[in-house]
Every structure is written in structure tokens, then in C-alpha cells.
Amino acid sequence: VGIVSNARQATRAAVIAEITAEARRQLAAQGAAALSLRAVARSLGMASSAIYRYVASRDELLTILIVEAYEALGAHVEAAAAAAAAAEAPAVQQWHAVCHAVRAWALQHPQEYGLLFGAPVPGYHAPETTVAPASRVTRVLAGVLLTAYQSGQLKPARPVPVSPAVTADARHLAKQMGITDLSDSLVRALACGLVTWAQLFGQINFEVFGRYEGLVQDTEALFEHAVTLIAVLLGFDPPTAPAS
Amino acid sequence: VGIVSNARQATRAAVIAEITAEARRQLAAQGAAALSLRAVARSLGMASSAIYRYVASRDELLTILIVEAYEALGAHVEAAAAAAAAAEAPAVQQWHAVCHAVRAWALQHPQEYGLLFGAPVPGYHAPETTVAPASRVTRVLAGVLLTAYQSGQLKPARPVPVSPAVTADARHLAKQMGITDLSDSLVRALACGLVTWAQLFGQINFEVFGRYEGLVQDTEALFEHAVTLIAVLLGFDPPTAPAS
DNA sequence: TGTACATCAGTGAACGCGCGTTCACTGATGTAC
DNA sequence: TGTACATCAGTGAACGCGCGTTCACTGATGTAC
Numbered sequence: 001v002g003i004v005s006n007a008r009q010a011t012r013a014a015v016i017a018e019i020t021a022e023a024r025r026q027l028a029a030q031g032a033a034a035l036s037l038r039a040v041a042r043s044l045g046m047a048s049s050a051i052y053r054y055v056a057s058r059d060e061l062l063t064i065l066i067v068e069a070y071e072a073l074g075a076h077v078e079a080a081a082a083a084a085a086a087a088e089a090p091a092v093q094q095w096h097a098v099c100h101a102v103r104a105w106a107l108q109h110p111q112e113y114g115l116l117f118g119a120p121v122p123g124y125h126a127p128e129t130t131v132a133p134a135s136r137v138t139r140v141l142a143g144v145l146l147t148a149y150q151s152g153q154l155k156p157a158r159p160v161p162v163s164p165a166v167t168a169d170a171r172h173l174a175k176q177m178g179i180t181d182l183s184d185s186l187v188r189a190l191a192c193g194l195v196t197w198a199q200l201f202g203q204i205n206f207e208v209f210g211r212y213e214g215l216v217q218d219t220e221a222l223f224e225h226a227v228t229l230i231a232v233l234l235g236f237d238p239p240t241a242p243a244s
Numbered sequence: 245v246g247i248v249s250n251a252r253q254a255t256r257a258a259v260i261a262e263i264t265a266e267a268r269r270q271l272a273a274q275g276a277a278a279l280s281l282r283a284v285a286r287s288l289g290m291a292s293s294a295i296y297r298y299v300a301s302r303d304e305l306l307t308i309l310i311v312e313a314y315e316a317l318g319a320h321v322e323a324a325a326a327a328a329a330a331a332e333a334p335a336v337q338q339w340h341a342v343c344h345a346v347r348a349w350a351l352q353h354p355q356e357y358g359l360l361f362g363a364p365v366p367g368y369h370a371p372e373t374t375v376a377p378a379s380r381v382t383r384v385l386a387g388v389l390l391t392a393y394q395s396g397q398l399k400p401a402r403p404v405p406v407s408p409a410v411t412a413d414a415r416h417l418a419k420q421m422g423i424t425d426l427s428d429s430l431v432r433a434l435a436c437g438l439v440t441w442a443q444l445f446g447q448i449n450f451e452v453f454g455r456y457e458g459l460v461q462d463t464e465a466l467f468e469h470a471v472t473l474i475a476v477l478l479g480f481d482p483p484t485a486p487a488s
Numbered sequence: 489t490g491t492a493c494a495t496c497a498g499t500g501a502a503c504g505c506g507c508g509t510t511c512a513c514t515g516a517t518g519t520a521c
Numbered sequence: 522t523g524t525a526c527a528t529c530a531g532t533g534a535a536c537g538c539g540c541g542t543t544c545a546c547t548g549a550t551g552t553a554c
Contacts, residue, residue: 008518008529015530031366033277038507049510050531058508111363118363119355119453122275158482160472165465173459194460195447195470202446203439209363215417216438221409226439228404233477238402252496252551259497280540293543294498302541 069112074136091148318380335392
């Protein structure tokens with residue numbers, strides 16, 4: 001409880017940081033399945049048993065990596081959103097900015113992205129600790145759309161009817177987000193948002209997981225097109241001039 | 245080369261079938277990463293070395309499983325398309341039918357689906373053998389849209405401008421598919437198709453990989469909504485009556 | 489039909505590897521008087 | 522400031538496990554005369 005024990009805690013935190021950094025390196029190099037505590041210890045020049053002073057188990061290390069990845073992605077996308085907002089860009093451009101930010105991070109960290117958005121690691125079940133960090137990106141995406149909606153720049157273009165079951169889920173979701181306005185148009189917007197959320201990550205999945213390989217050369221241009229199409233679906237005004 | 249050697253070949257084929265069946269069972273139970281030749285041999289009551297009379301390596305077994313999964317999914321979706329076509333359903337309904345068929349198969353075989361559409365297995369690179377089976381589903385999806393397009397039931401609703409890079413890729417793709425009509429509207433349709441292709445699987449990914457867990461109760465209803473939205477994006481007439 | 493030979497399925501032991509995790513132990517670092 | 526004690530980082534050996542793959546070998550099954 002003394003002053004110096006803070007020093008101990010500091011070095012302790014530093015070692016944990018080294019461990020997670022090395023683990024992240026191995027994750028990036030060989031994927032989550034190949035991640036091993038022994039290999040991390042070896043790279044750090046310490047006995048394999050020493051790791052257990054800092055990390056309870058392999059699963060806990062995986063959880064740490066997942067949380068860190070969510071936070072990194074969240075911070076990256078938040079920064080992009082903040083920059084676009086600071087430049088007072090129109091809402092559509094803000095939407096494009098955050099989408100491209102997600103994609104850029106995913107392409108730079110394919111294995112971490114796969115850990116977050118690929119098939120779940122078998123035998124591992126994510127604890128509740130990961131829920132909050134995971135919602136960070138989602139919050140940014142929803143925030144951009146919500147302010148666009150509130151500023152009138154986003155209006156449901158084609159009122160596609162929503163089934164009762166989807167309406168119920170949308171209402172439930174609105175309550176969770178603390179939204180009191182439960183108008184039909186907002187329900188539609190939420191349902192549309194849920195779908196476009198999956199569409200955005202579907203687009204990135206195809207690119208990161210190599211499903212466009214050999215079919216599409218300029219995947220960035222296609223992504224830009226996809227984001228534009230999704231924007232139209234969301235209710236942004238469609239572009240008229242040819243895209244760059 | 246004799247008659248009876250066919251009998252040998254037949255029993256040989258039967259054993260291979262048993263091996264792949266058991267491998268598929270283990271894949272379904274514990275995922276691709278946990279698949280092991282020894283475990284398969286154990287379950288079949290044979291020595292671990294005996295497997296090598298039938299399968300060259302673990303990677304080859306994985307390849308076989310991938311090809312089989314692609315074929316199974318392809319056959320499933322083809323059957324759904326054929327049934328919808330035989331019933332002379334309107335093109336939108338055929339589109340819905342094939343989408344729901346993909347989803348149904350994915351939910352019934354989540355691990356196999358993950359093997360095909362999740363993050364690639366690290367250290368494994370799919371040989372060219374998998375390309376043809378993989379294109380089977382895609383061909384069905386493209387076929388449904390193409391006939392809808394040709395019968396006039398599908399017309400690009402909002403002509404969203406397509407960038408030169410995407411146009412080039414679309415043209416290239418059209419040539420690969422043996423399509424000679426390279427009109428602007430077809431280029432737009434192809435670009436849109438590429439995007440909706442990823443969107444469809446993105447939607448299924450979110451459901452199979454559990455990303456909607458705790459957020460959406462009725463995932464089937466949401467999927468139905470997603471397919472409808474994608475249909476609108478593709479250029480089908482939007483539904484007017486409330487969805488079921 | 490019977491016999492000598494070739495083919496092939498299947499065995500069991502072994503090689504060499506890596507893994508997660510535990511445990512008794514050694515030193516160093518900090519704490520309290 | 523100095524000393525006795527407690528805390529904690531880090532070690533090395535070990536347990537028990539499973540894996541992919543190879544290899545010399547045994548029998549059974551088919552083949553050719």
C-alpha cells in the first residue's frame with residue numbers, strides 16, 4: 001500500500017504491455033489459432049511459466065487482445081468521425097469517412113479484424129468484458145446516421161414496409177439506446193441501419209478474406225461504390241455527378 | 245485392370261466416404277481448427293497411419309471438406325432456384341427463395357459455412373480445385389438476377405454513377421461470364437450485383453457468427469427485411485403491402 | 489480348378505514436435521519497526 | 522540508518538496431452554497362368 005508499490009505496479013503494467021504487444025505481433029503474423037503462451041514467453045526471453053504471473057490463461061490473453069482490437073478500431077473510427085465533423089463536412093461525407101476508416105483499419109490489421117468479425121474461435125466464449133468495447137464502432141456509425149437524420153440530411157427514401165417482428169426488435173433497440181422517439185419513420189430507419197451495419201462489414205469481409213481475389217482489381221473503388229449504394233439505401237440523396 | 249479391381253475401387257471409395265463423413269462430423273462439432281487425422285482414424289476404429297492410404301495429408305482432407313461443402317451449398321441453392329422457377333414465381337420471389345436457401349444452409353451447417361465464408365484457415369491455401377465448386381452458388385444468384393433483368397422485371401431503379409475503375413472490373417467480369425452486352429446499364433447492374441453479393445453474405449455472417457445475439461430476437465424477420473432492401477437496391481419494384 | 493505371384497489395406501511403433509498448466513524453489517525488491 | 526520479515530517476479534523441471542507423418546511389416550485380396 002506504500003508509495004513504492006506503485007513502482008512495482010508500474011513495472012508490472014509495463015510487462016503486461018510487452019506481453020500483449022508480442023501476442024499481438026504473433027496474432028498478426030500467424031492468426032489467432034496459432035497464438036500460444038509458450039511462444040510469447042520464448043520471444044520475450046522468459047520462462048513459459050513466468051507468463052502466468054501476468055495472465056491467468058490463454059483464454060484471458062485472447063480476451064485482452066480482442067478488447068484491445070475493439071478499442072483500437074473504435075479509436076481509429078472515432079478519430080475519423082471527429083475529423084469529418086470538425087471539417088463540417090456534409091453528413092454523407094461523414095458517412096463515407098467512417099466507412100472508409102473501418103475498412104482501412106481492417107486491411108491494416110486483417111488477423112485482428114478476423115478475430116473480431118470472422119468466425120468465432122472454437123472453444124472460446126467471449127466474456128461480457130468485450131461487449132462495451134465492441135459497441136464503440138457501432139456507436140460512431142449510429143451517431144453519424146442519427147445526427148444526419150436529425151439535421152434532415154437523411155430521410156428514408158423509399159418507405160419499405162417493416163414487419164411486426166422487425167418493428168418489435170427496432171423498438172427494443174431504440175429503448176436500449178435511450179431514444180424515446182418511436183415514430184414509424186425512426187423504426188424504419190433503425191431496421192435499415194441494422195441491415196446496413198451487416199452490409200458494411202460484409203463488404204469488408206469479402207475484401208479482407210480474399211473473396212474478391214481474381215475477380216475485382218480495384219477493391220477500393222468497389223468499396224466506395226458499395227458505400228454509395230448503402231448511402232442511397234439509407235436515404236441520403238444519390239450522387240448525380242460521376243464518382244471520382 | 246480386371247473386373248474385380250472395380251470392387252476394390254468401390255470399397256476404397258466407400259472408405260473415403262466414411263472418412264470424409266466422420267471428418268465432416270468433427271468439423272461440425274468442433275470447428276476446422278480442431279480437425280485432426282488422428283481423431284478421425286480413432287472414431288473409425290483404424291490406426292492413425294491407415295488414413296494415409298486414402299488421404300495424402302491433413303490439408304488435402306480440408307480441401308475435400310471445403311469442396312464438399314461448396315457442392316452441398318450449391319446443390320441446396322440450385323434446388324431452391326429450380327423449385328421457384330418451376331412454380332413460375334415472379335423474379336423477386338425467386339430472388340427471395342435463393343437468398344433464404346443460402347441462409348438456411350448456413351444456419352444448419354455453421355462450421356462448414358464458417359470454413360467457406362469466415363476468415364481463411366491460417367497456413368492453408370486453397371488450391372484451384374475449389375474455384376469451380378465455389379462459383380456454383382454465385383452462378384445461381386447471378387442467374388436469377390440475369391433472367392429477371394432480361395425479362396424486364398429488374399431495371400436499375402436509381403442509376404447510381406459508376407466510377408471508371410469499377411466499370412473496368414465489371415467489363416472484365418462480363419467477359420469472363422461470356423456476356424457480350426456491355427451497355428452502361430448492364431455495367432451498373434453488375435457493379436450492383438458485386439456489392440449485393442457481399443451484402444447477402446454479410447447479413448448471414450452476422451447471424452451465423454452471433455453478432456446479432458442479444459440485439460435482435462427474430463433474425464429471420466430481419467433477414468427477410470434485408471433481402472427486401474437489397475431487392476430494392478437491385479432494382480426490383482419495392483413491396484407496397486406490409487410484409488408478412 | 490489350383491497354384492505362384494503381385495498388389496494393396498491395415499498395423500503398431502516410433503520420431504519429433506508443441507502445447508497449457510502446475511509446483512516447489514531461488515532471489516530480489518519492498519515494508520515496518 | 523539498519524535489520525528482520527513479507528511479498529512477489531521469475532526459474533526450471535515436470536505432467537500429460539495431442540498432433541502429423543514415416544516406415545518396416547503382416548495378411549488378405551485379387552491376378553495370371
